[in-house]
Amino acid sequence: MLKLLLGNRVAAVAGLVVVAFVMLAILAPILAPYDPNEQHPEAIRAAPFWQADGESRFLLGSDSLGRDLLSRIMYGARISILLGVVVVLLTLLVGTGLGMLAGYFRGAFDAVMSRIVDTLLAFPFLIFALAIMAATGPNLVALVLALAFKGWVDFYRVARADVLAAREADYVTAARGVGASTAHILFSEILPNIVPPLIVLAALRMAIIIIAEASLSFLGIGVPPSIPAWGTMVADGRADIAGAWWIATFPGLAILALVLAVNLFGEGLRDALDPRMRQ
Amino acid sequence: MAAPLLEVRDLNTCFSTYRGQLRAVDGVGLTIERGETLALVGESGCGKSVTALSIMRLIRRPGRIVRGEVLFAGEDLLRKSGGEMRRIRGGRIAMVFQDPLSTLNPTFSVENQIVESLRIHRVARGKEARERSVQLLEAMGIPAARERLRSYPHELSGGMRQRVMLAIAVSCEPELLIADEPTTALDVTLQAQILDLLGQIKEERGLATLLITHDLGIVSQFSDRAAVMYAGQVVEEAPVAELMEDPLHPYTAGLLRCVPRLGRPDVPIRPIEGSVPDMIALPPGCRFAPRCPEVMEHCREAVPPLYDRGGRRMVRCYIYRQRSFRQSGANPTGRPGAC
Numbered sequence: 001m002l003k004l005l006l007g008n009r010v011a012a013v014a015g016l017v018v019v020a021f022v023m024l025a026i027l028a029p030i031l032a033p034y035d036p037n038e039q040h041p042e043a044i045r046a047a048p049f050w051q052a053d054g055e056s057r058f059l060l061g062s063d064s065l066g067r068d069l070l071s072r073i074m075y076g077a078r079i080s081i082l083l084g085v086v087v088v089l090l091t092l093l094v095g096t097g098l099g100m101l102a103g104y105f106r107g108a109f110d111a112v113m114s115r116i117v118d119t120l121l122a123f124p125f126l127i128f129a130l131a132i133m134a135a136t137g138p139n140l141v142a143l144v145l146a147l148a149f150k151g152w153v154d155f156y157r158v159a160r161a162d163v164l165a166a167r168e169a170d171y172v173t174a175a176r177g178v179g180a181s182t183a184h185i186l187f188s189e190i191l192p193n194i195v196p197p198l199i200v201l202a203a204l205r206m207a208i209i210i211i212a213e214a215s216l217s218f219l220g221i222g223v224p225p226s227i228p229a230w231g232t233m234v235a236d237g238r239a240d241i242a243g244a245w246w247i248a249t250f251p252g253l254a255i256l257a258l259v260l261a262v263n264l265f266g267e268g269l270r271d272a273l274d275p276r277m278r279q
Numbered sequence: 280m281a282a283p284l285l286e287v288r289d290l291n292t293c294f295s296t297y298r299g300q301l302r303a304v305d306g307v308g309l310t311i312e313r314g315e316t317l318a319l320v321g322e323s324g325c326g327k328s329v330t331a332l333s334i335m336r337l338i339r340r341p342g343r344i345v346r347g348e349v350l351f352a353g354e355d356l357l358r359k360s361g362g363e364m365r366r367i368r369g370g371r372i373a374m375v376f377q378d379p380l381s382t383l384n385p386t387f388s389v390e391n392q393i394v395e396s397l398r399i400h401r402v403a404r405g406k407e408a409r410e411r412s413v414q415l416l417e418a419m420g421i422p423a424a425r426e427r428l429r430s431y432p433h434e435l436s437g438g439m440r441q442r443v444m445l446a447i448a449v450s451c452e453p454e455l456l457i458a459d460e461p462t463t464a465l466d467v468t469l470q471a472q473i474l475d476l477l478g479q480i481k482e483e484r485g486l487a488t489l490l491i492t493h494d495l496g497i498v499s500q501f502s503d504r505a506a507v508m509y510a511g512q513v514v515e516e517a518p519v520a521e522l523m524e525d526p527l528h529p530y531t532a533g534l535l536r537c538v539p540r541l542g543r544p545d546v547p548i549r550p551i552e553g554s555v556p557d558m559i560a561l562p563p564g565c566r567f568a569p570r571c572p573e574v575m576e577h578c579r580e581a582v583p584p585l586y587d588r589g590g591r592r593m594v595r596c597y598i599y600r601q602r603s604f605r606q607s608g609a610n611p612t613g614r615p616g617a618c
Contacts, residue, residue: 169381171381173376173382174383176368177335177337177368177374178368178369178373178395178396178399178447178451179364179365179396184399192384192387193385
C-alpha cells in the first residue's frame, strides 16, 4: 500500500508538503525568527527581503503592526492543523460510531438517526458554522463544535453503508458461527474492513475543515485574534493589498498550499487503497 | 439406546417478505447419533441451509424460527440464552460454509482467525494458541503450516482455504460439525480431497456430521443416512444404501434418475419435469404433486404425513398409506406451519 502511495508521484510530493507543514507547526517556537505577536514599530509593512526596499531581517516582510509575517505563518500552521486534526478526529469517532450502530442494528435507531442526518444535510455547512460563531463570538471551543457540528454526517453515511454491506458478508455469519459476540463482530470483524474509505474521507474532510476555519477567521469570528491564524492574517492584509501585497498574499498562499497538499494526498490515498488499483 | 446427539423436532422457520410469509423450513425433523453422518439433500432453495442456520440459531431478520425444538445432547437450543448459545457455537457445534473465500475475514491472517476461535472459547491463548494453530493446520494436511500462518485468505488456494476453515471448525473440538455444501465452490479433484479430509476428521475425532449437499455422489460415499428435502419439508429419510437402491418417494427416485451412472450408458438420464413450487403460494396438497409422475387425486388435497416404514425409513407420500406401520416423526399430521 505504502509502495503504491509513494509510487504515485503527485501523492508523494503532496505527502511531503503535508509533513513539511506539520513539522513547521510543531517546530515553530524553534524555527520562527520572532515571536509572532512581537511588534516592531520601526518596521511597519516592511517588504520581503528580495524587494528593493526589503529588510533582510523580515524574510517575508512584516504587517501593519510590524509583526514578522514568516513567524506568524509558522505559528498560523499550528492552529490550522490542530483544529483540522481535532475536528476530523471528533467527527470521525462520532460519525463512525453512530453509523456502525445504525448499520448493524438497523431498526428504530437507524431510522431516527438517518432522518436527523438527512435534516443536517439540508443545512449549508459554512453558513451554519457562521451563525453559531456569530452568536458566540470568536472562541476555540465554539469553533471546534461549529466545525464538527455537521462534519460527522459524512462519516456516519460512509460507515453505515459499509456496515450494511459487511454485516451480510459470510465472514460475519462464520464469526457468529464460532460464537463471537456482537461487540467482537462489530469491532474486530467489521471495523477493519471498513477503515480504508474512512481514512480517505478523513483526509478529504481535513482540507474542508482547514478552509472553513480560515474562512471564519477571515470574517473575524473564527480563531480569537490573539492567536495567529492564516484567515485572520489575510483579513488584516486586505486593506493594504495595493501598497503592501505581501501581508495578505503569503498567508493566502499558505492556505492554498496546505489545502491542496492535503487534498492531493487524500486522493492518492484513495487510489492506493482502492483494490482495483492493486495489480 | 442413548439419546441422540441432535434431535430436531417440528422445526418451522419463516421469512417475512413483501409478498407474504415464506415457509422456508416447514416441520422438519432430524436425528443424528453420536459419530454419525447425516446428509441433508435437496435442490437449491429447498431449505437445507436455513435448517442448518436454524439449528445454530443464526437466522436473522426477516427470518425467524416460529416453532420447534432443537435438542442437542438433550437440551433445547431454542431455549438457550444468547450467551449460552455463543458458547455452543464453535465450541460444541461447528459450522463450515460453502465459500471459504468469503467466510474468512479478508483483513486477518490465517493465524489470527484460528487463534480468535481458540480465544473466544478460552481453549488456548498466546504462544500455546499459536502452537495449536500449527498442529491444526498440519492435521488438515497443509504443508509448511508454520509459514502459512502469516498468509492472508487471498493468498491461499481454494482447497487451502477450505482446509483452514476446517481447522477453525475443529479447533475447539466440537461434537457436531455442520458442513453446508463444503465442496460446492471447489473443483472436482479438490472435492475428493476435502471429502477425504472430512472423513478422516470424523474418524479420528468421532465427530457427528450434518452434511448439506445437492450432490448425490457425495451422499452415497460419505454419509450413513440421508434426509431428502423438498420445498421446506423432509420427504424421505433412510440409510444411504437403501435410499440409493430403493428410493421410496417419487421425488427421490426422480433425483436419482438425474444422475448419470458410470459404466451404464444404457440407463437414460431423465430430468424431473416442471419446477419447484412458489414457496409463498404453496399448493394445498403434497408439494411435489404438480411434478409427480404418480400423483393421485388425494395428493392435491392434503399434505401427506411422514410414514414410518421401519428400518429407520420414513417417507412423506400417500403411496405408502396402506403399507406402513404408523405415522411418525415430526409434523405427523402434515398440518401447515405456524406463520
